[in-house]
Structures are given as C-alpha cells and as structure tokens.
Amino acid sequence: MRQHPLLRIFSSVKLGLLWLALILIYASVASAYAPIRGVLELSEMQIFQHWLFVLLVALFIVTLVVTTWTRIRWNITNAGVLTVHAGLILLVGGSAFYFGKKVEGDLQLFSPKVEILAVGPRGGEQVVGKMLAEKGSRWSQIMPAFGGAVELRVAEAKEDGLDATAEVIVEARLGDAVRAVVLSKNSPVESLGQQLKVRFVPATRVDRFYDAETAALFVRRAGATAPEQVAALHELPRSRKRYMAGGPTIHDLDGREAASNRVEPRLPVLGLWTGWFEPWRMPIDVKSDKLPFDVRIDGYLPYVEPQVELVLSPVEESNTFSAAGPALRFRVSDGARTLANETIAAADARRAVSETRFPFEIVAVASEAERVERLRPFAGTHELTVTLKDPPFSRSFNISPGLTINIPNTSYDLKIESIDPAWPMITPPYEGAVTPVARVQVKNGQREFNRTVLQRFPQLSQDIDDKGVRHREPLDANIELKYRTIENGWAYFLVEKDKPLTLAMFSPSGELSEQTIEVGKPTAMRVADGNVTLTVNEFLPRAVMIQQPIVTPADRQRPGLRRGPSAIRVQVRGRGEFANWSETYWTYHADYPTQESLPIRVTYPGDGKPYELIYSRAEHSLGATIAGEKLEVEFQPGQFRENRWKSLYRFAAANGNIRRGSVETNRTDVVAGWTLFQSGAPTKDHWEYTILGVGNREGMWPMILGSILIPLGSLYAFYVKPWLIRRRKAAALAAAAGRVSATGASGDGLAASRSVDRELTEVR
C-alpha cells in the first residue's frame, strides 16, 4: 500500500511531526509576537485564518489520514489511537467549518427612559436628568428655581408588543405642587412649567448588528434617518499608520511627526510584491451605485486622539466646484513667547477670522472698489453706515448703545439698541462663525422694526417686526445699514490677483497701516501693548481647511484596542462632467453608524445635495427585530464593582409572536439563529443601554464529537491497550512454554513475547 511515492511521503511519522512543529511555531509567533500581526494587519482571529496556517493544518491532516490508513493496524488493540486520530480529524474539520463561517459582532440596545429637560430663556433645552421608564423609577434634585426639591416618579408603565414600555404616567412633585403627566410614543413631551419638561424616549428597535472585525463605509442621504452601507472595507489596515503622500504632515500629541508605514504590500529592500501574503491594501477604491461620486480611501490612522488640528489642504485650479479660497497659517510672537498660532481660510466662514483678541481676517478682494470699501477710514470705534435710496443719502456714524440718529429730510429715526462684539451664527453654512453685530431700531413714520446688522455677513441681516417675527427679506428695502467695528482693532490679509499678499491693519483708534507680507519672513507690527512680530508660515491661494487627526504617542498607546480610535482619509471624486471635482476629508470611526457618528458632510455639485459619509463597522442582518427592556446589574459588597449583568429584551420570533429573552453573565440566548451574549454595559448609570455580542456557531457538532473522542481514545491507548498487550503476551508466553515442554526447544518465550510486541505496537 505504501509503494506510491506520495503515499510513502505522506505516511511518514516524521513528516507529521514536522507539520506539528511548524504549526506550533506559527501559533507561537503569531500569538506572542504582536508586531507580526501589525505588519500583516490582522487580528488575533484573522491571523489563524491566513492561508499559510490553513495550509499547514491541511497538510498535517492529510499526513494524519494517510498514516492512519496505511500504517496503523486496524484492530481492537489500536482502537484507542484510531479513536484519537478520528477525533482529531473531526475536531479540525469542524473547526475549519466553524471559523470559515464565523461571523461575530455586537449591537447596542437602549432601554426606554424618561428625560427631564430644563428649558433656557431662549427656548433651548438641556437634559438635566433621566430615569428608566419602569414603574417605580425615581429621580430627584434640589432645584431652587422650582421652590426646592423636584421629584419625579414613574407611577405606571404600560407595555405594548415589542415595547416593554409604550406609555408612562409620571408623577411630578415640584416644591409643594404635584401633578401627573402621561407620556407615550405619540405624545412624548409634556411641560411641567415654563422651565421644565419631561420627555419619553422609547426603547430602540434594532434589526442588525455590526461586525467585530470588518470596517465599512456608510452614507446617510439628506432627509434620511438611517445610514446605509456603501461597502465593506475588508482590506483596510488595522494596526499601523498608512497614508499616502501628498497631504499635510500628521503629528502626534507631542508635536512630533507621525510618519506613515508602508503604503503598499511590498518589501522595502527588494521591492517585491507581498500582496499574496499580506491582505491589506492602500488605497482602497470604493465604487458604488449608492453614491453619485467615487470614493478613494488613501489613509488610515489608528490611535487617534479626540482633538484635531486644522490644516490647509490645497485645491486644484481645475476644481471649480469646491468652495475654496485663500488660506494661510501665521504666528504672532513678542520675541520670547508665541502669542498666537492661527490658521485662517477665506472659504470657511467659521475660520476666516482668527480667534485672537485682535482679529485677523483673510479676504479675497475681487476688485479695487471692494478694496477701497474695506479700507475706508472709520467714523468711530463702532461705525454704522446708513444708505437710503430715496431720497439718496449715505453717511457713516460713530455709534454707541442708546444713540439715536435722525436722518435729515426724512422720517427715518434710528436708535442703537445694542452692540455685540461676538454674535454666534447658527445659519448653515455659517454655523460656528462669529461676527460683531449691531441691533438698530428703525422707525419710518408709522412703520417700526428692528434690524440686526452683521459686520461679516451683511447679507444675513434680519428684520424683526413689531410682532417679533423675523424676516429674511428687508421690511424696508429703501434703507440699507452696514456695521463695522474696530473696538479691538481689525486686521485684513488682502489677497488680490497678481498682487502680493498685503496686511492692512486698523488699530483701535482707527489708524490704518498697510504692508506687504512675505511668506516665512517675520514682519514687525505695532499694537496697543507694544511691538510684536507676525510671520506667515504658509499661504495657499486656493485651499480649504480640514480637520486632521492627531495621533496618540507610542508610549501612551494601549495595545490590543480595536478600530475604535481610528480615522480614515477619504477622497471623493466626481464623475463625468464633474470629474474635476475632488475633496479630501478625515473621518473618525464610529462604533455604530447610528450612534455617536461623526460623519463628514459632502455636498455633491452634481445635485447640490449633502451626503454624510460615516466610517463604522460592517453590518449584518439579525433576522429579527429586537427592542431593549432593561439592564439589571448586581454589585459586589460596597457597590463599587459590578458582579453580574443581565439584559432583558423583547424580539419578534419567526412566527410573529413577541418573545421575551435575556442574556446575563455566563449565559447566552439564541435569537433568529444568532447567539447573543452580554458584551458591554455603561459604567455610570448602569441601566441606560446594554451591548450584546452576536455570533454564529456553525460546525459545533463535529468539534464536540472530536473533543470527546480524543480523551476517550487517549485513555484507551494509554491504559487499556497496555493491559491487552500484557494479557496477550502472557498468553503467548504460556503457549510458548507449553511448546517448550513438549518439544524441548528453548528461547521461544522471549521470541514469542517480542513477536507479540511487534505485532501489536509497532507501526508498519
């Protein structure tokens, strides 16, 4: 049987031992030496699914099968070793099936809750407390504005199908007053007074879970509530910094450059392609019909900090679609200390003006007239320019709060109500920007209204009529108001075509100075406190400002983290006539695309619609809808450390019935064929949400059977087989002794014994 060369080779015990030794070495290095996994960008699970390991195991199994078949006698004595080998084959086969089909991830379930909201003077709401929407839940706080203690209690909670709580009755005691409110999904909010509200938030319903290993790109279209997966990113790196050249330098928290590792699987010394061994890739092109544009991922950073740094990203001239403008980075120092280090970009309303006390603004000047207007001398610290069409009138006034201005020969009377040096904008796309404003009351005969005049965005000035209604269009188009201030001074970086960069500075007293700025060359500036030096370190005539991640320094990186604190660099590109359109963003990983997501918002010039791109984890369908009920936590003595968690939930079974289920520490549950287990929980309030791990368990029976056969076979081989051999030896010896006494021959006993040994124990 062993005549065939291949059979002879694969029936070698030494070969089998060699495969075992190689498997042992692979497993030891792959598990103990984390840099190997870092180089290959594989997790602990994935490195044991690498083709090399699978090949070694396959070769071992082949050798095992051939050896067992050809070299071990199939008799009762060898039943033990045959059982062990059979068990091993089943175990390995089952494992191959199990890991080949393995899918694992998790989902987050929120419990139903009642939130207590404080209402601010301008109508803004802030959550000041919350409690589980379960009968008996309580919340209390001392709130002097309400006469002392505010106590809320869930008096009643009604369930409905999947919802453990669909309606609640909340009893509220505010000081001495008591009232009850009913909250439901249809009517979730009730007011408890002018400054307090309660809101019912039902439990979330979840029908998908998110992969533990694989990242994915999602898109949320305008008007949609849920994001949809665009593509899974199987080849995305996981452990090392890999980003293509061409962008701004990445730094760590200590300010050091965080240089990229290799950006393609290729040996650095010889340039050999190793993509057949290394599964990661960079860049990754994502082409999907779910997006009207193409996406290329050309950078990956693990261990990013929550902070970002603002950097300038140049925009090509041919890209006429992106809102780009001049931008620069400058530094102000007094020789010994850096007073300011700012980056400003004209195209970004929020960041066109520096956040220094003495404002620096960068503007692209389109014409000489605009230049003249910008640099026109001030009538005073706060200047209001009034222009009338009929009769023609234009004058600038030095204003202050309370001042009244009568426009001569007209019935216009103006009164300066207030001046605000830093009014925050909330109108998109100006949100976050700050501008000085003046509020002016305008009277023209019987007509009266208030006009809010913005210095930086005069086109957004609003009129408020006598009923308090705001109007975007001017109520009186005859009068135009412009406001500007130099209360703390104001400096302009003027960017004009074919002219050098100019700094025009108004001092608080109104004095104007102009000077040409050279990039990299320090320029002296005179300010109220003395002389300072300004240096423009970087100037790009056409750029956008992007938020760039900062990396955690190596000595503070905790090993073994998943993708949690990571970011990818995404380049979006147009198609067809918009092929010249291209923008680059960094986006941060979100554990769940529907929760805590930090999307990037891309406005595609083709349809003018915004698209939110979210970097998160690949999703899988759960095959059922599940809703959280509550999380129960049991503590150890002292209530400092949790001992057990138990998550209760409801789900719709295959037959449509609503079933209750639970998982707890050391106990799983099965929903729609998926195994759920307790994976995570909040550490503060211990009830608001729970994280359930989800996984499948295919191929379990062969593994279980194999795991039983191996020790049973071993017991037989180690203890029963020797006993059997001894018995047969004794019988053979007795038989040989009998022959000796009959024939007189000697030496048969030992030979008989050895013959039994060979027959029973040696491999062929």
Next chain:
Amino acid sequence: MSSPRFAFLSRSRREAVVSHCLLLLGALFVFALPVRASDAPTKPSLRNDSPKSLGYGEKAPTIAIDEKTLALDRAIDWTEPGLIAVQEGNRYKTLESWSREAMSAMTGRERLGELSPIASLFEWLFNRERYLDTPLVRIKERGLQMHFSAHFPEEQRRRIQSTGRMTPRELADATVQRRMEELEPRFDTASAMGRVRKAEAICEFLPRLTRVVPGPSSDPKALWLAPDDLRSNASFAFIDIKNPDRAELERIVQQFGMPIQGIKPETAVAIYGAWTQLGDAWRAADAPAVQGALTRLSELLPANAAAGVYPSHSQRAAEARYYRFGKFTWAYLVYLTGAIVSVLALATGWRWPWWMAVLLLATALGIHGYGIALRWFILGRIPIANMFEAIFSAAWMAVALGLILELVFRSRILLVASTVTGFVSVVVATFAVPGGADITSIMGILDDIMLRIHTVVITFSYVLVFLAGVIGLVYLLAYYARTAPRPAIELSTMVALAGGLLLVATNQRMLGGGLYDFSFAVTALKPGASFALAIIAGLAVLVMMAAIAFAAPLMVSSIAATCLLVFGSIAWLRHDFAVTVGWSLLVGGAAWSMLTGVTRLALAPRLALAGAGGGALPTMERPIMAGGAPGDERSVEDLPAWMLNIDWMHLVVLNQVFILLFIGTILGAVWADYSWGRPWGWDPKEVFAMNTWLVYAILIHVRFVVKQRGLWTAWLSVIGCAMMAFNWWAVNHYITGIHSYA
C-alpha cells in the same frame, strides 16, 4: 599537551571555554570603562529588571515608635477586636487582615516599626501627624524613585533612592503629584502607578477606607460606612426635633453633610461615640480605655446590622487565623526539607531517607491542605480564582497525586519531583505573584461553576507538567552525567558565560546609554541599533553554519552561537525579556554545570553500565500506567535500570498530562461557549494552551521514530514545561488578551 589540572576538559572545549571567559572579561572591561554611578541614565527605566526593584538591597528605614505606644500595643488583647468586620476591596474582611493589607500596601511591611498590624492601623488612624516626615510610604520601582525625587535636595534624593521610601509630606509635594499625573496615562507605567496611588490613598484617606459600620440597608452588598460618616447623624441626636434650631441644622449639614437616612441618631451616637473615645484613648495611650472602646465596638457593630448582613463570627475567626499564620505559605520550608531528603533517598537508595521524605511530604501536604481548606471556608467558594489560588490549590492536588504514585511505585523519582514541585509552586505563588496571598474578591464573570472546573483541571495539569518537567530534568542530569559529563559541564559553562555577556550588554549602568534609550515609557534600542544588531546576528548564523560545515574548531562555532544569542536577544527581544534570558542562562548554566558535577560524583557507582541492574533498585516491570508509547527497551543495554524506571515514571505522569491538558483546555472552550457563544477565539492564552498540548503530542509520537526515547522525552518534557510556564506567566502579564485577568 593538556595540563593535568584541566585534564577533564578536551582541548577544543578548553579553548571554547577560555575564549568565552575572555569575551566576558573583555566586555566587562570595555563596557565598565565609562561607568560612574553618576553616569547612570537620567531617564531611568521602570522595568523590574534589577534585583533592587524587587526590594532586595533596599534598606528600609526603621520607624521609631514611642515606648508608650508600644506598651499600649502589648497591653491590648486584640483577639476579638481583630475580628471586627471591614467592608473593603469588594468583600468583607477582618480588621486584622485589613490592617495587614493596608500597612503592607503603604509601607511594604505589615506593621509600623515594632507595632502589631492592628496597632499600626490605629496608630495611623489616630496619630498620623506624628509620621508626616517619616519615610515610610514605599515606592517600589526604581525608576519612580528617581523620577519623584529628582527635584529634592541631594541628601533627600539619596535617602529616597536608597530606601525606596518617601514621607507623606514628600508624596504630597506639588511636583511629585504633577509627575504622577504625567505618568498615569502611560500604558506601561499603569500597574506601577496603581501601586503608588493605592499607597497614597491609604496614607491620606485611611479613615474613610476603614468602613466598619454596616449600612442601614438589609442588602448584604450595600455600601458600609466609616465611623466618621456618622458625625452628622450623631450631631442630629442633640437637636430638639420639635423645635429645631435651623441655624444649627444648617451648620451641621454644612460641616458634616446630610445625615444618612435609616441610621437612628442614638445608634450613631453610640458608634461614633465609641470610635471617638477609642481615638482619644489611643492618643492618651490609655490601655483600659482603648480596650473598653474596642469591646463596645465589637458588640455594637454586629448588633446594629440587619439580619444576614454581618459576616459570621466563625468566618471572621477563620480569616484572622489564616492571616495570623502567614496564610500557611511557609509550607514551602517543609517541602524544601523534604526535597533535600528525597534527593538523598534517590542518590543512595537507602530506606530511611525514603521514609523520612515521605513523612515530610505528607506533613507539608497537611499544612498546605489546611491552608487551602481554611481559605475555602473564608471565601465560601473553592479557592481557585486568582493566580495565587490557582497555583497554590493545583500544586496541592498534583503533589498529592505524586505522593500516591510514589507509594504505589516506590520509584523515589516521584518523591523528588513532588517535593520540588511543592516547594517551587508555593514559593512562586507566595513571592512572585502580584498581590501575593492576599484574599481578594472574584470578578463576576469568573464566578461560574464550569469555569472553576476548567481552572481546577487545567491548573492541575499544569502542575503535573511541572512535575514531569522535574523528572525530565533529573533524567537529563543523570543521562549527561552518565554519558557525557565533560561536554555537559563545558557546554553549560559556556551557556552561563553567554548569559553573563548578555547581562553585561543589557545593563543600564554599564552601558551608560550606549545601545539602549532608557526612559519611563519604554526601554528601547536606539534608532538604528536594532538593524545593526540584527545584521550581526545574521552574520553570526552564517559563520556558525560555515564552521559546522567545514568542521572548524569548536571555539569558532561557539563564539558565533554566543554572538547570535547575545545580539539576537538584544535586537529582537524587549529589554526586560533579554535580561530575563540572560539571568536564566547564567543561573541555569551555572546550576547545570554544578549539578552535573555533583551528580557525577554522587551517583558514580550507580551510573555504571547496566546489565546487572547497576544499583540497589531492581528493574521494575513496565507499569501499565506507563503504557501507550513505545518503551525505552532499545536503550536498556546502555543505561542503568533505574534510569529506565525514571523514564517509565516519567511516562506515567506524561500520559496523565496529555489527557488532562486536553480536557482542561476543552472545558475552557465549553465555558467560553456558554459564556459568550464562542468556544475558541485564538486568544494568546488559548493558543499557548494548545501549543503546550502539541508539545506533548509531539513527545508521544517522537518515541516511535527515535532511538534514545528517554532522552528525547526528557528534552521535550522540559520544553513543554517551559511552554507551560510561558503560558502561565508571560501570557498573563505581558501579552494582552481576554485572559489577562487569569
């Protein structure tokens, strides 16, 4: 012509040994030239890679306690007061055990000066201000000692660095606090900083941590209170409820906080009053008053707890006894004595040492077992939840099994292996495991019956692995002492010298910042050094292969091997691993060399050629329990019979190891499956458990294809033991994974 004095060395090996000695001396000279104590790196390492960081060599200053306080301590009967329950560390403990743990965490010793542990606790609670300038807060890591003391005057700095202790005032210093905050986020300083913060917490907040007052709730897990928490309640006892003075109420609330709901004012007055009296009496060193106050507290505290909340008296008494008797870890002394006597029994074959060793082993097992039983009673669960318990309990089972097998087979080798296993296990559990033998609470996820079964089986199999490893080592010693004593001594000497070279090359004082960049975060090679060293190591491999291929003098290949070892270790291993390898080679090589010589001398008559049996012990019939793999019958003519016996005893243990290791690993998978639905996740712990089993699978099958089966088995058994030790130690402490808590 070789000198008669060194006749036992062959010429080539003599050259190799001499060359190694010269290398080591040269390295010492070259690297030590720039050495000055003041040239020590300014950024010290936090790695525990020098004996000083383990506490050895530290001269802990004596804490002077005044005579009155010492007399007070002697006058108090601490028996009952020591049983007062304290809620701390997520469990209930006695005042006795809490005082030992607290003092140990703060000062490194269980007592202040000559005071008893409980007296030390009270001295710190009530007379803390006396010791604000006494250096007693222990800072274990040398790097931290240097970092925290860098800004102090030189004398202060030297005192801190030589004693490893800071005063409470020094610890509270603003610069020290800032440095602590800087180090805390770093991953590799986390455990060191944790110890410092714990010491600081005890130093500053001991009164708040000593929670002896049961809360008002009937929930046994509800938070308990410190006596000072009752001040508000006690103050309210003196307020007229019908006509309360609002100003006084507000003053009390502002000063002491809101009263705790559910505790009656009279209860608070009684307990807080007793506590205050205790403090006053302690400061006045009034022994009768102290005793009286303690007695009152011993009565009041349990009486005011809801039913089922206060731990039982028997459990508390058991814990006090457990701690008072040093947790019975001193059983290692009895094991050690037994080991010495059992070696004598093996070497001589005499009967009386055998009996004596069996008695000593049984006695050690009894002490060891009593400690386990007491701990079991205290905890209310099998003591197998943390590293100490796992080693301590599993060792007992394995040693007990070894004793039973020895009584059955009378092989003597099992006696040696069992006593050595018991000794090493208890020593490792007591002195090398972080946290030592202190009783701790168990993490919730580990509180599961299947996990306990898994832990019992797997740790039992690990200790059997160790036991088998000891047998394997004895076999190897005897084998090489018998067949090749000279090469064994020479090779082991060269190994020891190579280890010495590695230690010189990695020592921070000697290098003075040469190859390594010593810092708090990572002791790393300087840029470029790794690549250069790797190149040298690679060249060494080529030289070694060429030397072997062309039969060059042994000196050439041995020097190349040493270069590979030294430079490869530095290039590819972490600094502390490289130091560990160096020490292992040095100590292991020296021990092997010495033991080979001793074995050769001691066993000379018994190492004679076999055939006639060669010794007092007759050849036993191969036991059935040693069945399975082929015996060593082929080598029986070359080796004395008693070595054959060792091989068979080895197989007896190895067969059990093979089965138990597999079952233990599978039980872990069973637990993982029903705990989180995933029986196997390729966690490092799981992988190395599998690897350990693979070594034994290889071992069993190697016997089918080699001639010297006993020798191969012994080597593989030692390798398997090393793999197990790596799994149990390095994987737990250095490789992050799910099992990092185990």
